[in-house]
Amino acid sequence: xxxxxxxxxxxxxxxxxxxxxxxxxxxxxxxxxxxxxxxxxxxxxxxxxxxxxxxxxxxxxxxxxxxxxxxxxxxxxxxxxxxxxxxxxxxxxxxxxxxxxxxxxxxxxxxxxxxxxxxxxxxxxxxxxxxxxxxxxxxxxxxxxxxxxxxxxxxxxxxxxxxxxxxxxxxxxxxxxxxxxxxxxxxxxxxxxxxxxxxxxxxxxxxxxxxxxxxxxxxxxxxxxxxxxxxxxxxxxxxxxxxxxxxxxxxxxxxxxxxxxxxxxxxxxxxxxxxxxxxxxxxxxxxxxxxxxxxxxxxxxxxxxxxxxxxxxxxxxxxxxxxxxxxxxxxxxxxxxxxxxxxxxxxxxxxxxxxxxxxxxxxxxxxxxxxxxxxxxxxxxxxxxxxxxxxxxxxxxxxxxxxxxxxxxxxxxxxxxxxxxxxxxxxxxxxxxxxxxxxxxxxxxxxxxxxxxxxxxxxxxxxxxxxxxxxxxxxxxxxxxxxxxxxxxxxxxxxxxxxxxxxxxxxxxxxxxxxxxxxxxxxxxxxxxxxxxxxxxxxxxxxxxxxxxxxxxxxxxxxxxxxxxxxxxxxxxxxxxxxxxxxxxxxxxxxxxxxxxxxxxxxxxxxxxxxxxxxxxxxxxxxxxxxxxxxxxxxxxxxxxxxxxxxxxxxxxxxxxxxxxxxxxxxxxxxxxxxxxxxxxxxxxxxxxxxxxxxxxxxxxxxxxxxxxxxxxxxxxxxxxxxxxxxxxxxxxxxxxxxxxxxxxxxxxxxxxxxxxxxxxxxxxxxxxxxxxxxxxxxxxxxxxxxxxxxxxxxxxxxxxxxxxxxxxxxxxxxxxxxxxxxxxxxxxxxxxxxxxxxxxxxxxxxxxxxxxxxxxxxxxxxxxxxxxxxxxxxxxxxxxxxxxxxxxxxxxxxxxxxxxxxxxxxxxxxxxxxxxxx
RNA sequence: GGGUGAGUAGCUCAGCUGGUUAGAGCGCACGGUUCACAUCCGUGAGGUCGAAGGUUCAAGUCCUUUCUCGCCCACCA
Numbered sequence: 001x002x003x004x005x006x007x008x009x010x011x012x013x014x015x016x017x018x019x020x021x022x023x024x025x026x027x028x029x030x031x032x033x034x035x036x037x038x039x040x041x042x043x044x045x046x047x048x049x050x051x052x053x054x055x056x057x058x059x060x061x062x063x064x065x066x067x068x069x070x071x072x073x074x075x076x077x078x079x080x081x082x083x084x085x086x087x088x089x090x091x092x093x094x095x096x097x098x099x100x101x102x103x104x105x106x107x108x109x110x111x112x113x114x115x116x117x118x119x120x121x122x123x124x125x126x127x128x129x130x131x132x133x134x135x136x137x138x139x140x141x142x143x144x145x146x147x148x149x150x151x152x153x154x155x156x157x158x159x160x161x162x163x164x165x166x167x168x169x170x171x172x173x174x175x176x177x178x179x180x181x182x183x184x185x186x187x188x189x190x191x192x193x194x195x196x197x198x199x200x201x202x203x204x205x206x207x208x209x210x211x212x213x214x215x216x217x218x219x220x221x222x223x224x225x226x227x228x229x230x231x232x233x234x235x236x237x238x239x240x241x242x243x244x245x246x247x248x249x250x251x252x253x254x255x256x257x258x259x260x261x262x263x264x265x266x267x268x269x270x271x272x273x274x275x276x277x278x279x280x281x282x283x284x285x286x287x288x289x290x291x292x293x294x295x296x297x298x299x300x301x302x303x304x305x306x307x308x309x310x311x312x313x314x315x316x317x318x319x320x321x322x323x324x325x326x327x328x329x330x331x332x333x334x335x336x337x338x339x340x341x342x343x344x345x346x347x348x349x350x351x352x353x354x355x356x357x358x359x360x361x362x363x364x365x366x367x368x369x370x371x372x373x374x375x376x377x378x379x380x381x382x383x384x385x386x387x388x389x390x391x392x393x394x395x396x397x398x399x400x401x402x403x404x405x406x407x408x409x410x411x412x413x414x415x416x417x418x419x420x421x422x423x424x425x426x427x428x429x430x431x432x433x434x435x436x437x438x439x440x441x442x443x444x445x446x447x448x449x450x451x452x453x454x455x456x457x458x459x460x461x462x463x464x465x466x467x468x469x470x471x472x473x474x475x476x477x478x479x480x481x482x483x484x485x486x487x488x489x490x491x492x493x494x495x496x497x498x499x500x501x502x503x504x505x506x507x508x509x510x511x512x513x514x515x516x517x518x519x520x521x522x523x524x525x526x527x528x529x530x531x532x533x534x535x536x537x538x539x540x541x542x543x544x545x546x547x548x549x550x551x552x553x554x555x556x557x558x559x560x561x562x563x564x565x566x567x568x569x570x571x572x573x574x575x576x577x578x579x580x581x582x583x584x585x586x587x588x589x590x591x592x593x594x595x596x597x598x599x600x601x602x603x604x605x606x607x608x609x610x611x612x613x614x615x616x617x618x619x620x621x622x623x624x625x626x627x628x629x630x631x632x633x634x635x636x637x638x639x640x641x642x643x644x645x646x647x648x649x650x651x652x653x654x655x656x657x658x659x660x661x662x663x664x665x666x667x668x669x670x671x672x673x674x675x676x677x678x679x680x681x682x683x684x685x686x687x688x689x690x691x692x693x694x695x696x697x698x699x700x701x702x703x704x705x706x707x708x709x710x711x712x713x714x715x716x717x718x719x720x721x722x723x724x725x726x727x728x729x730x731x732x733x734x735x736x737x738x739x740x741x742x743x744x745x746x747x748x749x750x751x752x753x754x755x756x757x758x759x760x761x762x763x764x765x766x767x768x769x770x771x772x773x774x775x776x777x778x779x780x781x782x783x784x785x786x787x788x789x790x791x792x793x794x795x796x797x798x799x800x801x802x803x804x805x806x807x808x809x810x811x812x813x814x815x816x817x818x819x820x821x822x823x824x825x826x827x828x829x830x831x832x833x834x835x836x837x838x839x840x841x842x843x844x845x846x847x848x849x850x851x852x853x854x855x856x857x858x859x860x861x862x863x864x865x866x867x868x869x870x871x872x873x874x875x876x877x878x879x880x881x882x883x884x885x886x887x888x889x890x891x892x893x894x895x896x897x898x899x900x901x902x903x904x905x906x907x908x909x910x911x912x913x914x915x916x917x918x919x
Numbered sequence: 920g921g922g923u924g925a926g927u928a929g930c931u932c933a934g935c936u937g938g939u940u941a942g943a944g945c946g947c948a949c950g951g952u953u954c955a956c957a958u959c960c961g962u963g964a965g966g967u968c969g970a971a972g973g974u975u976c977a978a979g980u981c982c983u984u985u986c987u988c989g990c991c992c993a994c995c996a
Contacts, residue, residue, distance in 0.1 A: 006955095008955085008956075009956075009958065010956095010958085201993095208996090223996085224996065225996060226996070227996090270994085270995095271995095271996085272995060272996085275995060275996070276995090276996060279996095280995095280996055281996075282996095283996095287994085287996075288994060289994045289995075289996075290994095290996085292994085348995085348996090349993095349995095394923070394924085395923095397922075397923080398922075398923075398991070398992080401921090401922070401991095401992070402991095402992075405992085405993090497990095497991090498990095498991090500991095501991095501992095527924095528990090534925095534988090534989070554958095565932095565933085566931080566932070566933095567932075567933095568932095568933080568935090570924085571924070571925075572924085572925090572989085572990085573931095573932090574931065574932085575931090576930080576931045576932085576944090576945080578930090578931080578944080578945050578946090579931065579932085579944065579945075581944095581945085581958080582943095582944050582945065582958090583944090584958065585944095585956095585958040585959090586944095586958090587958090588956070588958045588959095589955090589956065589958080589959085591955090591956080592955040592956035592958090592959085593955060593956080594955085595955050595956080596955030596956080597955080598955095599955075600955095646935095647935075650935070651935095652935055654933080655933075655934085655935060658933065658943075661943085661944095662943080666943095669955085669956090670960085673955075674953095677953095677954090681954095776961095776962090779961060779962065780961095780962065780963085782950095782961085782962080783949080783950070783961070783962040783963075784962080784963090786949085786950075787950095788950080788951085789950060789951045789953075789960090789961070790951080790952090790953065815953090818953075869940085872940080873939095873940060876940080880976080880977080883976060883977090884976085885975090885976035885977085886976040886977070887976080888976070889975090889976050889977090890938075890976060890977070891938080893938090894938050894939095894977090897938085897939070898938090898939085901939065
């Protein structure tokens with residue numbers, strides 16, 4: 001195949017979709033294909049992630065981008081490590097959210113769901129789902145996620161619906177699901193109950209109204225409220241039992257203003273005498289605390305509100321008014337009646353519907369509930385025992401606290417979009433939970449002894465009910481499927497910490513309940529993506545960055561790398577656009593380094609190891625052909641391989657990425673490639689060839705290490721490497737060869753993560769470090785003396801102990817420090833020229849005559865500064881080494897390091913001082 | 920009220936198990952037509968690591984107190 005010339009700059013858009021389609025078509029995302037191709041080792045445990053399903057009608061945002069980046073990183077890493085790897089994608093029907101979207105759409109056409117009727121409305125939502133499903137999944141593909149699309153699921157699929165039915169019926173039969181009339185959080189806009197978690201509390205400045213509650217036998221009590229309309233539902237006034245002020249009032253009768261209803265004055269310890277007037281109006285139908293008080297005192301509970309937050313007949317003359325209008329009118333009437341004491345500003349927490357931001361009302365209503373305590377216990381134990389580990393660990397406390405104080409979960413929603421509650425009622429309201437109408441009928445028949453007409457419960461389940469089953473329902477449960485047997489429990493559940501309760505805790509509870517096992521062994525929580533000022537990104541603030549825009553501007557890899565390396569686990573990340581840009585530059589940098597290497601490989605192809613697809617693509621030359629830079633970069637590569645592997649295994653993904661960045665840019669590009677040029681240009685053919693192989697070897701291994709972080713640019717480069725051969729995207733799908741006969745394509749995505757090498761050479765690192773120190777020192781002097789960059793200068797090295805090192809690597813020094821070869825000399829000892837800048841580095845003294853440029857006074861000053869700097873450091877070290885506490889207690893290794901540093905500094909000091917005295 | 924995270928260079932952040940002169944990117948200054956890359960190269964300036972105590976031979980890193988900001992949970996009418 002003809003090698004396509006690599007473009008001068010990396011263009012993400014030329015490769016991303018092509019590569020993605022090719023990967024997908026090749027089947028690399030499926031565990032079956034990984035096993036068939038020999039990448040995955042059947043002896044290794046599978047690595048499985050259930051993808052948090054995005055809302056099917058949602059649009060991609062940075063939350064999805066960070067989730068995808070982290071999960072795809074883990075998936076690619078484990079796939080390369082040889083685990084059969086499965087990442088199950090899917091979408092969520094997102095009950096209220098989706099229904100609201102469609103309802104808003106209907107509204108624009110002057111319709112409501114009721115004008116359409118249930119069946120047609122649900123059909124309408126399905127149409128939406130079909131339209132938008134393609135959009136969200138296409139957007140996810142742009143992120144490069146290597147999930148197994150052949151196993152994609154939707155929460156309202158047949159299979160997942162079966163899971164929901166099974167779970168519901170079983171829990172119902174065990175008494176874990178029950179129906180009851182309780183106070184719920186009611187959203188008057190959604191016209192549905194919502195769970196505690198779906199209520200967001202916001203601080204609101206309202207009014208604190210104080211008024212007189214008349215007593216039947218004269219007098220009054222002063223009482224305060226933030227919601228005067230609830231007076232209409234009062235069934236008592238309560239005071240603290242020990243409150244002297246109100247002792248006589250207890251037992252008396254109060255009169256509800258306007259309505260004239262008689263209610264008792266009671267004593268209850270809940271009342272805080274310090275707060276307000278110390279007397280509390282009790283509205284059991286519209287306040288959770290009052291509800292509890294009412295239960296203790298057997299008070300009646302009055303519901304004054306309709307489901308749309310207008311008042312009902314119980315409100316007397318206010319019936320039909322909206323809650324806020326009623327508030328005003330009632331207050332005006334009270335004022336007229338002389339009952340008003342006053343109203344002052346008051347800030348307090350008010351519950352809002354998470355989905356539509358309406359103010360939520362506590363309302364008495366009959367709903368379905370899950371009994372949580374019995375589910376919470378095992379879920380707590382799973383984390384306590386370590387069967388489930390949460391990363392970062394601090395979230396375990398949050399998790400524990402929530403589960404220890406858990407309350408029953410309201411799971412019924414008065415919506416049409418979702419899993420309809422599988423309960424049918426007979427003529428006498430007897431309830432039958434069943435998997436189907438037919439089964440319900442059979443149950444009813446058995447119960448009544450005859451066939452009766454059944455009516456199914458109209459409500460649907462909270463969308464998080466089906467989400468709780470996701471890790472196993474997507475694998476086929478309740479059927480005993482092969483996938484379930486093979487891939488359950490999954491490995492890691494990765495998501496943002498904001499849905500720890502909504503989703504993660506419920507999955508653990510449901511997983512333990514229905515499969516007897518925790519659904520995953522690790523929970524990895526990432527932070528939330530915020531704007532540069534740390535604010536939440538939102539449409540209304542207009543500060544939301546669109547991941548698709550960022551991808552269009554900088555490429556997918558740049559965005560992914562930024563999200564992966566821009567923060568630390570569990571902490572929010574403030575996304576600065578210039579970091580994305582910097583990482584775009586990084587992708588380009590690698591691209592160009594590769595371009596250079598590949599061009600040079602045209603002078604002599606490197607030896608390819610074709611024997612084992614799991615070993616490095618290129619062979620290394622024999623040791624005796626390796627020079628210092630070769631040995632150095634190989635040693636560094638091995639160190640970085642070890643470090644990144646360790647870091648990824650310890651969930652320090654960002655740190656791993658940052659290390660690769662620094663290795664590739666600051667070591668491979670800045671030093672090794674520059675050093676390699678010397679040998680490629682000047683040495684013998686055999687040596688040049690050896691260097692070409694090292695260049696190729698290190699590049700190829702680095703691409704593997706970087707691939708999970710930057711999948712596209714690494715694969716694009718890899719496909720251009722000589723020896724990769726056929727299989728490039730150009731051939732994908734269009735080959736006339738039958739599927740089975742086509743040679744297995746080679747792709748970076750299915751190469752092995754580099755295995756441990758034996759190339760670590762501390763001496764090479766020390767020696768090359770000396771060269772670097774000297775080169776940097778010379779560059780520094782050049783810069784200080786304003787030597788024009790292209791100008792070659794003469795240099796005299798009085799090398800003493802590193803004479804051999806410098807002699808051997810003289811061409812390297814000449815090239816990197818831009819020395820004049822004809823006027824450069826290395827010797828163990830040489831006489832200092834009279835007029836030269838002097839540098840003490842790495843044990844050598846370097847004289848740079850810099851004809852005509854050296855100003856002796858300036859040079860003296862420069863050296864004095866240098867000596868002062870050395871003295872500062874020496875002072876620090878000496879006080880350490882003179883401290884018996886240090887020498888007695890510090891590890892030998894640390895002491896040795898300080899000693900050798902001291903020796904080196906003293907050496908340099910002597911060199912500089914000698915020179916200074918000569919000047 | 921309880922819990923928790925953050926406070927490190929002008930900005931955005933690293934610094935993982937305490938041990939070289941605390942790092943990066945961007946920005947800034949100076950210099951660059953070095954045959955991969957100006958999405959680049961070289962050099963440099965810039966930090967009492969929020970504050971105060973303490974533990975330790977040694978603290979940005981551990982402990983206590985404290986200040987500022989953020990988030991989560993919680994029934995104060």
